[in-house]
Amino acid sequence: MSFLKKLMRSRDSKDDESEDTKKTIAIIGLDGAGKTTILGRLLKSDYALTRPTFGINIEIYKYRSLEFIVYDLGGQTPLRETLWEKFVISADGLVFVLDSTDRKRFDLAAEEFNNALGYNENAPVLFLSNKIDLENAASADEVLDVIDFGRFTRVQRKYSFARCSALTGELLFESWDWLTLELSDDKNLPTTNVKIYGGYIFDSDGSEIETTLLGKPKTxxxxxxxxxxxNKEIKKYLRMMEHYDRAETLIQVDEKQLVLTKEGQLVLSVIIGENDPAARAIQIIKNLHKNIERKFETEKTECLKQLLEDNYPLDIIKD
Ligand SMILES: Nc1nc2c(ncn2[C@@H]2O[C@H](COP(=O)(O)OP(=O)(O)OP(=O)(O)O)[C@@H](O)[C@H]2O)c(=O)[nH]1
Ligand SMILES: [Mg+2]
Incomplete structure (x- = not known):
């Protein structure tokens, strides 16, 4: 955070410590790119039908000991001209969303991206090439041809590029974790390990195959x-996602996070601590997907438990 901003904040607030955990993020991109849908997925673990945003949605989002105030800005031409500068200028983080199937407007998107960067020259930038669940989605190379990321390296500005789908959640949480870490002043935020309390294996039709609780009996x-x-949340989600072969989500359950990945017939999920990096948990269960089918053929019980204990001993709860 810049010195000036810090000064202004400490003048405004008596409790400077808690202010430091509040971050503002502006989500921008052309109309229809999927900004509101992305926010819905992150905030409510849901894929809800959206309407064009005529103005701005402001959402508060708590994630990994930070509180984000997210400005979801409408992307239609008049809104780009009137609203964006006002909110982008003071944002701590910038998220630009591109509809990766809307090739006709790639140049326009690139131009608006450039304009937005001019309003705020410091905030870390997360560029999301959205809708990769659709067949005609542009490849990373196609997008990189239109968007100049080299400039960030030249000025040493923090940025990340990711392809994602707000619909299936694929790759969204990894990139959000990146932004969280960039914005956090708390260097103690765990970056590598998670604390797994247990997990599930489900069939994609919603029938449960295994539930594993880890730790001592008391825990x-x-x-x-x-x-x-x-278990209920997973079933609800699987009903919603029944037509999709791949899906990922993060669901808040009480004080914990439930992370889920679906690959074909098999659904794996683990429950982790509330401040743990979801990206790491998603990586773990994605790796397990490969082994679990093999293990199924020989041993039918406690597959997930054994795989976790064998491969990720440092990530599972001990007490
Ligand atoms: N297939 C697919 N459709 C998506 C995805 N993300 C958003 N959509 C759809 O794209 C349309 C536009 O999504 P919105 O989230 O409303 O777009 P927006 O960027 O907020 O648009 P404005 O508010 O007008 O600026 C909706 O019909 C969404 O259902 C995605 O990842 N995959
Ligand atoms: Mg919108």
Whole structure:
């Protein structure tokens, strides 16, 4: 955070410590890019039908000990001209969303991206090439041809580029984690390990194959209700995602996070601590997807538990 901003904040607020955990993020991009849908997925673990945003949605989003105030700005031409500068100028983080199937407007998107960068020259930038679930989505190379990321390296500005889908959630949480870390002043935020309390294997039709509670018996019984709630949430999500082969999500359950990935017939999920990096958990279960089918053929019980214990001993809860 710039010195001037810090000074202004400490003047405005008596409690400077808590102010430091509040970050503002502006989400911009042309109309229809998927900004509101992305926010819905991140905030409510939901894929809701959206309407064009005529103005601005302001949402508060708590994630990994930070509180984000997110400005979701409408992308239609008049809004770009009147609203963007006002909100982009003071944002701590910038998210630009591109509809990766809207090739006709790539040049326009690039131009608006440039304009926005001119309004705010410091905030870390997350560039999301959205809608990769659609067949005609542009490849990373196609997007990189239109958007000049080299400039960020030249001025040493923090940025990240990711392809994602707000619909299936794919790759969205990884990039959001990147932004969280960039904006956090708390260098103690865990960056590598997570604390896995247990997990599930489901069939994609919603039938449960395994539930695994980890830790000592006392810890397990303490979390039994949490796991029941998680089970319901997974079923709800799978109904919503039944037509999609791949999906990822992050669902808040009580004080914990439930992370889920679906690949074809198999659904894996783990419950982790509330400040743990979801990206790491997603990586773990994606790796397990490969092994679990093999293990199924030989051993039918406690597959997930064993794989976690064998491969990720440092990530599972001990007490
Ligand atoms: N297939 C697919 N459709 C998406 C995805 N993200 C958004 N959409 C759809 O794209 C349309 C526009 O999404 P919005 O989130 O309203 O777009 P926006 O960027 O907020 O648009 P404005 O508010 O007008 O600036 C909606 O019909 C969404 O359902 C995605 O990842 N995949
Ligand atoms: Mg919108």
């Amino acid at each position: 397990q019984s303490k979390h039994a209700t949490l796991f029941k709630k998680g």
